[in-house]
Amino acid sequence: MASALATARDSVNDSSSAGSPILQARGLGMRFNAPEGPISLFENLDFSIDAGDSLAILGTSGSGKSTLLGLLAGLDLPTAGSVVMDSHDLNRLDEDARAQLRAGRVGFVFQSFHLLPGLTALENVMLPAELAGDSRAREHAASALDQVGLTPRLGHYPAQLSGGEQQRVALARAFITAPRILFADEPTGNLDHTTGEQIIDLLFDLNRDHGTTLILVTHDQAVAARCARVTYLREGRLMADSQ
Amino acid sequence: MMLSLRLLYRDWRGGELRLLALAVVIAVAAVTGVSWLADRVAGATEARAADLLAADRAVEYTESIPTEWIERAQARGLDTALTAVFPTVVLTDTANRLVSAKAVNNGYPLRGSLRTQPTLGAAEQTPEGIPQPGNVWLESRLLGLLDVEVGDSLTLGARTFTISAILSFEPDRGQGFSSLAPRVMFNHADLASTELLGPGSRARHKLLLAGPASEAVAFTRALANEQGNAVEIETPSEQGRGASEVIDQAKRFLGLAALLTVIVAGVAVLLTVRHYAERQITGVAVMRAMGATRQRVLGLFVGKLLWLALFAGGIGAGLGYLLHYGMLLIVADLLGTALPAAGWQPLATGWLTAGAALLGFALPTLVRLRDAPPMRVLRADLGSGLLRAGMPLLVAALVILALMAWQAGDARVTLSVFAAVGATLALLAAVAAAVVYGARAYARHLGQARLLWLSGFTRRPVTAVIQIVAVGVGLMSLFLLAVVRNDLLSAWQAEIPPDAPNQFLINIQPDEVDGVRNTLAEAGIDTNFYPMVRARLTALNGEPIQADNYDSPQARRLTRREFNLSWTGTLQADNEILAGDWWGDESNPPPQLSLETDFAEEIGVGLGDELTFASGGGQVSAAVTSLREVRWESFNVNFFVLASPETFNDLPQTWLTSFYLPENETAVLNTLIREFPSVTPIDVSSVLRIVRTIIDQGSSVVELMSLLTLAAGVLVLLAALQITGEERRFESALLRALGARGRRIRAMARLEFWLVGAIAGALAGLAATAAGMVVAETLFNLDYPFRPMTIIAGAGVGLVTVWVAGALGARRYYRASPMRLLREG
Ligand SMILES: Nc1ncnc2c1ncn2[C@@H]1O[C@H](COP(=O)(O)OP(=O)(O)OP(=O)(O)O)[C@@H](O)[C@H]1O
Numbered sequence A: 001m002a003s004a005l006a007t008a009r010d011s012v013n014d015s016s017s018a019g020s021p022i023l024q025a026r027g028l029g030m031r032f033n034a035p036e037g038p039i040s041l042f043e044n045l046d047f048s049i050d051a052g053d054s055l056a057i058l059g060t061s062g063s064g065k066s067t068l069l070g071l072l073a074g075l076d077l078p079t080a081g082s083v084v085m086d087s088h089d090l091n092r093l094d095e096d097a098r099a100q101l102r103a104g105r106v107g108f109v110f111q112s113f114h115l116l117p118g119l120t121a122l123e124n125v126m127l128p129a130e131l132a133g134d135s136r137a138r139e140h141a142a143s144a145l146d147q148v149g150l151t152p153r154l155g156h157y158p159a160q161l162s163g164g165e166q167q168r169v170a171l172a173r174a175f176i177t178a179p180r181i182l183f184a185d186e187p188t189g190n191l192d193h194t195t196g197e198q199i200i201d202l203l204f205d206l207n208r209d210h211g212t213t214l215i216l217v218t219h220d221q222a223v224a225a226r227c228a229r230v231t232y233l234r235e236g237r238l239m240a241d242s243q
Numbered sequence B: 001m002m003l004s005l006r007l008l009y010r011d012w013r014g015g016e017l018r019l020l021a022l023a024v025v026i027a028v029a030a031v032t033g034v035s036w037l038a039d040r041v042a043g044a045t046e047a048r049a050a051d052l053l054a055a056d057r058a059v060e061y062t063e064s065i066p067t068e069w070i071e072r073a074q075a076r077g078l079d080t081a082l083t084a085v086f087p088t089v090v091l092t093d094t095a096n097r098l099v100s101a102k103a104v105n106n107g108y109p110l111r112g113s114l115r116t117q118p119t120l121g122a123a124e125q126t127p128e129g130i131p132q133p134g135n136v137w138l139e140s141r142l143l144g145l146l147d148v149e150v151g152d153s154l155t156l157g158a159r160t161f162t163i164s165a166i167l168s169f170e171p172d173r174g175q176g177f178s179s180l181a182p183r184v185m186f187n188h189a190d191l192a193s194t195e196l197l198g199p200g201s202r203a204r205h206k207l208l209l210a211g212p213a214s215e216a217v218a219f220t221r222a223l224a225n226e227q228g229n230a231v232e233i234e235t236p237s238e239q240g241r242g243a244s245e246v247i248d249q250a251k252r253f254l255g256l257a258a259l260l261t262v263i264v265a266g267v268a269v270l271l272t273v274r275h276y277a278e279r280q281i282t283g284v285a286v287m288r289a290m291g292a293t294r295q296r297v298l299g300l301f302v303g304k305l306l307w308l309a310l311f312a313g314g315i316g317a318g319l320g321y322l323l324h325y326g327m328l329l330i331v332a333d334l335l336g337t338a339l340p341a342a343g344w345q346p347l348a349t350g351w352l353t354a355g356a357a358l359l360g361f362a363l364p365t366l367v368r369l370r371d372a373p374p375m376r377v378l379r380a381d382l383g384s385g386l387l388r389a390g391m392p393l394l395v396a397a398l399v400i401l402a403l404m405a406w407q408a409g410d411a412r413v414t415l416s417v418f419a420a421v422g423a424t425l426a427l428l429a430a431v432a433a434a435v436v437y438g439a440r441a442y443a444r445h446l447g448q449a450r451l452l453w454l455s456g457f458t459r460r461p462v463t464a465v466i467q468i469v470a471v472g473v474g475l476m477s478l479f480l481l482a483v484v485r486n487d488l489l490s491a492w493q494a495e496i497p498p499d500a501p502n503q504f505l506i507n508i509q510p511d512e513v514d515g516v517r518n519t520l521a522e523a524g525i526d527t528n529f530y531p532m533v534r535a536r537l538t539a540l541n542g543e544p545i546q547a548d549n550y551d552s553p554q555a556r557r558l559t560r561r562e563f564n565l566s567w568t569g570t571l572q573a574d575n576e577i578l579a580g581d582w583w584g585d586e587s588n589p590p591p592q593l594s595l596e597t598d599f600a601e602e603i604g605v606g607l608g609d610e611l612t613f614a615s616g617g618g619q620v621s622a623a624v625t626s627l628r629e630v631r632w633e634s635f636n637v638n639f640f641v642l643a644s645p646e647t648f649n650d651l652p653q654t655w656l657t658s659f660y661l662p663e664n665e666t667a668v669l670n671t672l673i674r675e676f677p678s679v680t681p682i683d684v685s686s687v688l689r690i691v692r693t694i695i696d697q698g699s700s701v702v703e704l705m706s707l708l709t710l711a712a713g714v715l716v717l718l719a720a721l722q723i724t725g726e727e728r729r730f731e732s733a734l735l736r737a738l739g740a741r742g743r744r745i746r747a748m749a750r751l752e753f754w755l756v757g758a759i760a761g762a763l764a765g766l767a768a769t770a771a772g773m774v775v776a777e778t779l780f781n782l783d784y785p786f787r788p789m790t791i792i793a794g795a796g797v798g799l800v801t802v803w804v805a806g807a808l809g810a811r812r813y814y815r816a817s818p819m820r821l822l823r824e825g
């Protein structure tokens, strides 16, 4: 069983710095009320991730990967079970408390980039730092963009950037607050193969440099393979990959 | 909050919020412009009322003003001046004449200024000071009456004076019948030497006061306490009632115009902020995913709005300042040069307006953003229904109501305008929906490929209705100001016909009436003569009247003074019976009275009360059988108390008449004065001229205001286009990709603009006409004609406006190439 395997692997990785896992799902379930009646997307998912670890979630379209990712990040609450992030039970926190927990601790990369169209590349990267009250947001953003190789594009607006460049801006934005966990939802889904590979290289480089915990949703086996752990979401269950 | 300022700057740079800010600027400009103007004109009006008194306050006394009073006033830091007015006879070698002499001392007039001419026909000038001792200034008509010129001498009592100038204007000359004899003005220092003021003289002595208001009030109050009825205190507010009424009406027009600008701009704010908010949902979701709390998100938007209010309010107030200058230029010669300096208070008003507009119109929509679901970053469909709520509309309606109440300061105006706008919105929406859905059904029946079916008009019925309502509101306010306002103004101006009487003849003896009538008829003047009896009110319902029975000083004065009574068989057109019955054209109605309604209220008399009047030994009693409302603006001769014919036949009477005399045809007056020396002419043409200028210039000011409303209306149009812009872009690209030619796509859009514009315009014309009728009826008491032309012209104007603005505003959306579909997905 997936959970059994996850637990087994956890115990192996437990030797890493922190005593308890940075993210833990217990009996996680999600159901929606559709017009035809309630649909259960998944049920009773258990797993945990230690700090610095990387996990890929694979699954067919509509299997619930994005939903699961959102629950793990605390963007929404599950209908059953709980998520514990940094030893905070998300169920016990209201929306704002969860937001505060995310602030500076969690970063995101999305399939459709979600850069704010009215902001330049630099300003997009600055935004999380500014929200966190960083008085040197501009410098930090500039150096973050430097790390993704976009220094010449600081003043460009998203519409003036290619998809790959936009995703690199998004990476810089995700890393500027030095998050402990990075959630990535199909970060290469909108990119051609070569560009996608470059982005993934960059993502893993940054991840390694920052010692960030990575949770990555993808369709792409090759991408998934670069994670320390791979799991499949299939028919509402998590199954470990037999690497 | 510096972050919200930075975010605001980024929004602004991206072109977001520009329409919104512009709408706020325009609303603020309208409100502050009027506020600045009203502030300063109110100041000027007070100053002018003071001019009519030649002082801030005056103390009238039956004897010479004691020196001690003057010293006490001066000790309080007040400026003082003395006047003494009395009837007397001036003598020359060949003639004599009853005049009203006025002695004044240095400092007179404390408010306003005299005007003189060095010789007859020379230009008027403002003299320095007053007549030197030994000199007199004469009113021009006296030169002719006495057959003297400047430089000649004349005798007043025991003293000979030299005529040194012609007195052409005297601020405190006063109206009414008391100061009709021609004026002779001389120096107070010469008063004693004329030996005219013996005991029992009929002189009215006044101590004029000017200076700090609190001191003037304290001094006069103290004096009134000491002296009781011996002194009478005069204040500016008792002067010049007519002018202030006209100014009040002008202010109402302006207030109305500013209100409409605020409403239309508010609609633009509502529309643009909705569009803005929709584009913010994803951004907010991203921020929330990155850890921003709901509080934080709200704080950021409130911060943005406050910054925006600061800037837009400041800029709007600056524009309002310029606007008020423009309006002042228009009315400059009305107000004279002595305007009080502009205060800072309107700037605060501007910020308040901006804050109220943004927090009231924009915030209720933006507040919803704080609930943008963070999950939206993973599932784009979440939170798209976030803004669908009626709350912002409700709040906006309340804010409009509050702003209106604040701006108009009059509940009735507020409610009637609000009701008009509210009803219009409902009407516009209902009719628009009927038309649009009707067209939709019809187009479906016609077949799918037809232009009408394809055009946005039928394909986006809800949007079309919103557009019609939005554009319709803008156009309605525009029509209300451009067309209805003009109609209202001309109806108002028609109230004062160009041939409104400008000359009055009074003191006509009964046996002179026919002679005067003939003299006037020879000059081509045909006019009515009114009998007049001066009488005292001596008893009410048989009970003798004592002044002490009345509490209000005004009522006491009324009972003490003589009334001008008249009688007539026919009711004048400017009179309206409010209660009771007019005696009609009956040949011999029994003696009865009709009272002006306000007057009746003041002396506490109603229908059925019997009044007794006494004059020259005779006495007449009659019952009140009707109450009248008089439109004094007609400038016709009117009386507080009218009796049925013959009622006062036994009391001593004189006659009076009024007529219009073109400016340069004064010869007939000279003939009259020569033939009927006891008849007194009064020239009121200058008063009328001022009133007419006030109306003319007032309407120009309103016109300036309506430009702002027009600008706000155009903003609404652009905002409505912006809302559907993305959709249009997508459609256009899709249709091209499907093979439609550009011409067909443009024809589709044109049809949509035409229909939206024509329907909105026609509805707006209809609504504006209806609103105009309500406003005319309830506020200004005017008759307003229903004009179908306004509706037809409205449709035309709407069609062209929407077509032009639509074509210009939407051009970029229709240039979209099919490639966009690929890029934007
Ligand atoms: N709030 C919701 N209400 C109703 N149904 C929902 C909701 N959120 C998700 N779903 C449903 O859950 C299912 C899984 O959605 P999800 O986006 O998690 O899938 P996914 O695995 O990320 O798919 P993809 O690979 O296409 O992104 C879908 O069928 C979706 O319609």
Ligand SMILES: [Mg+2]
Binding pocket: A065, A066, A067, A185
């Ligand atoms: Mg997904």
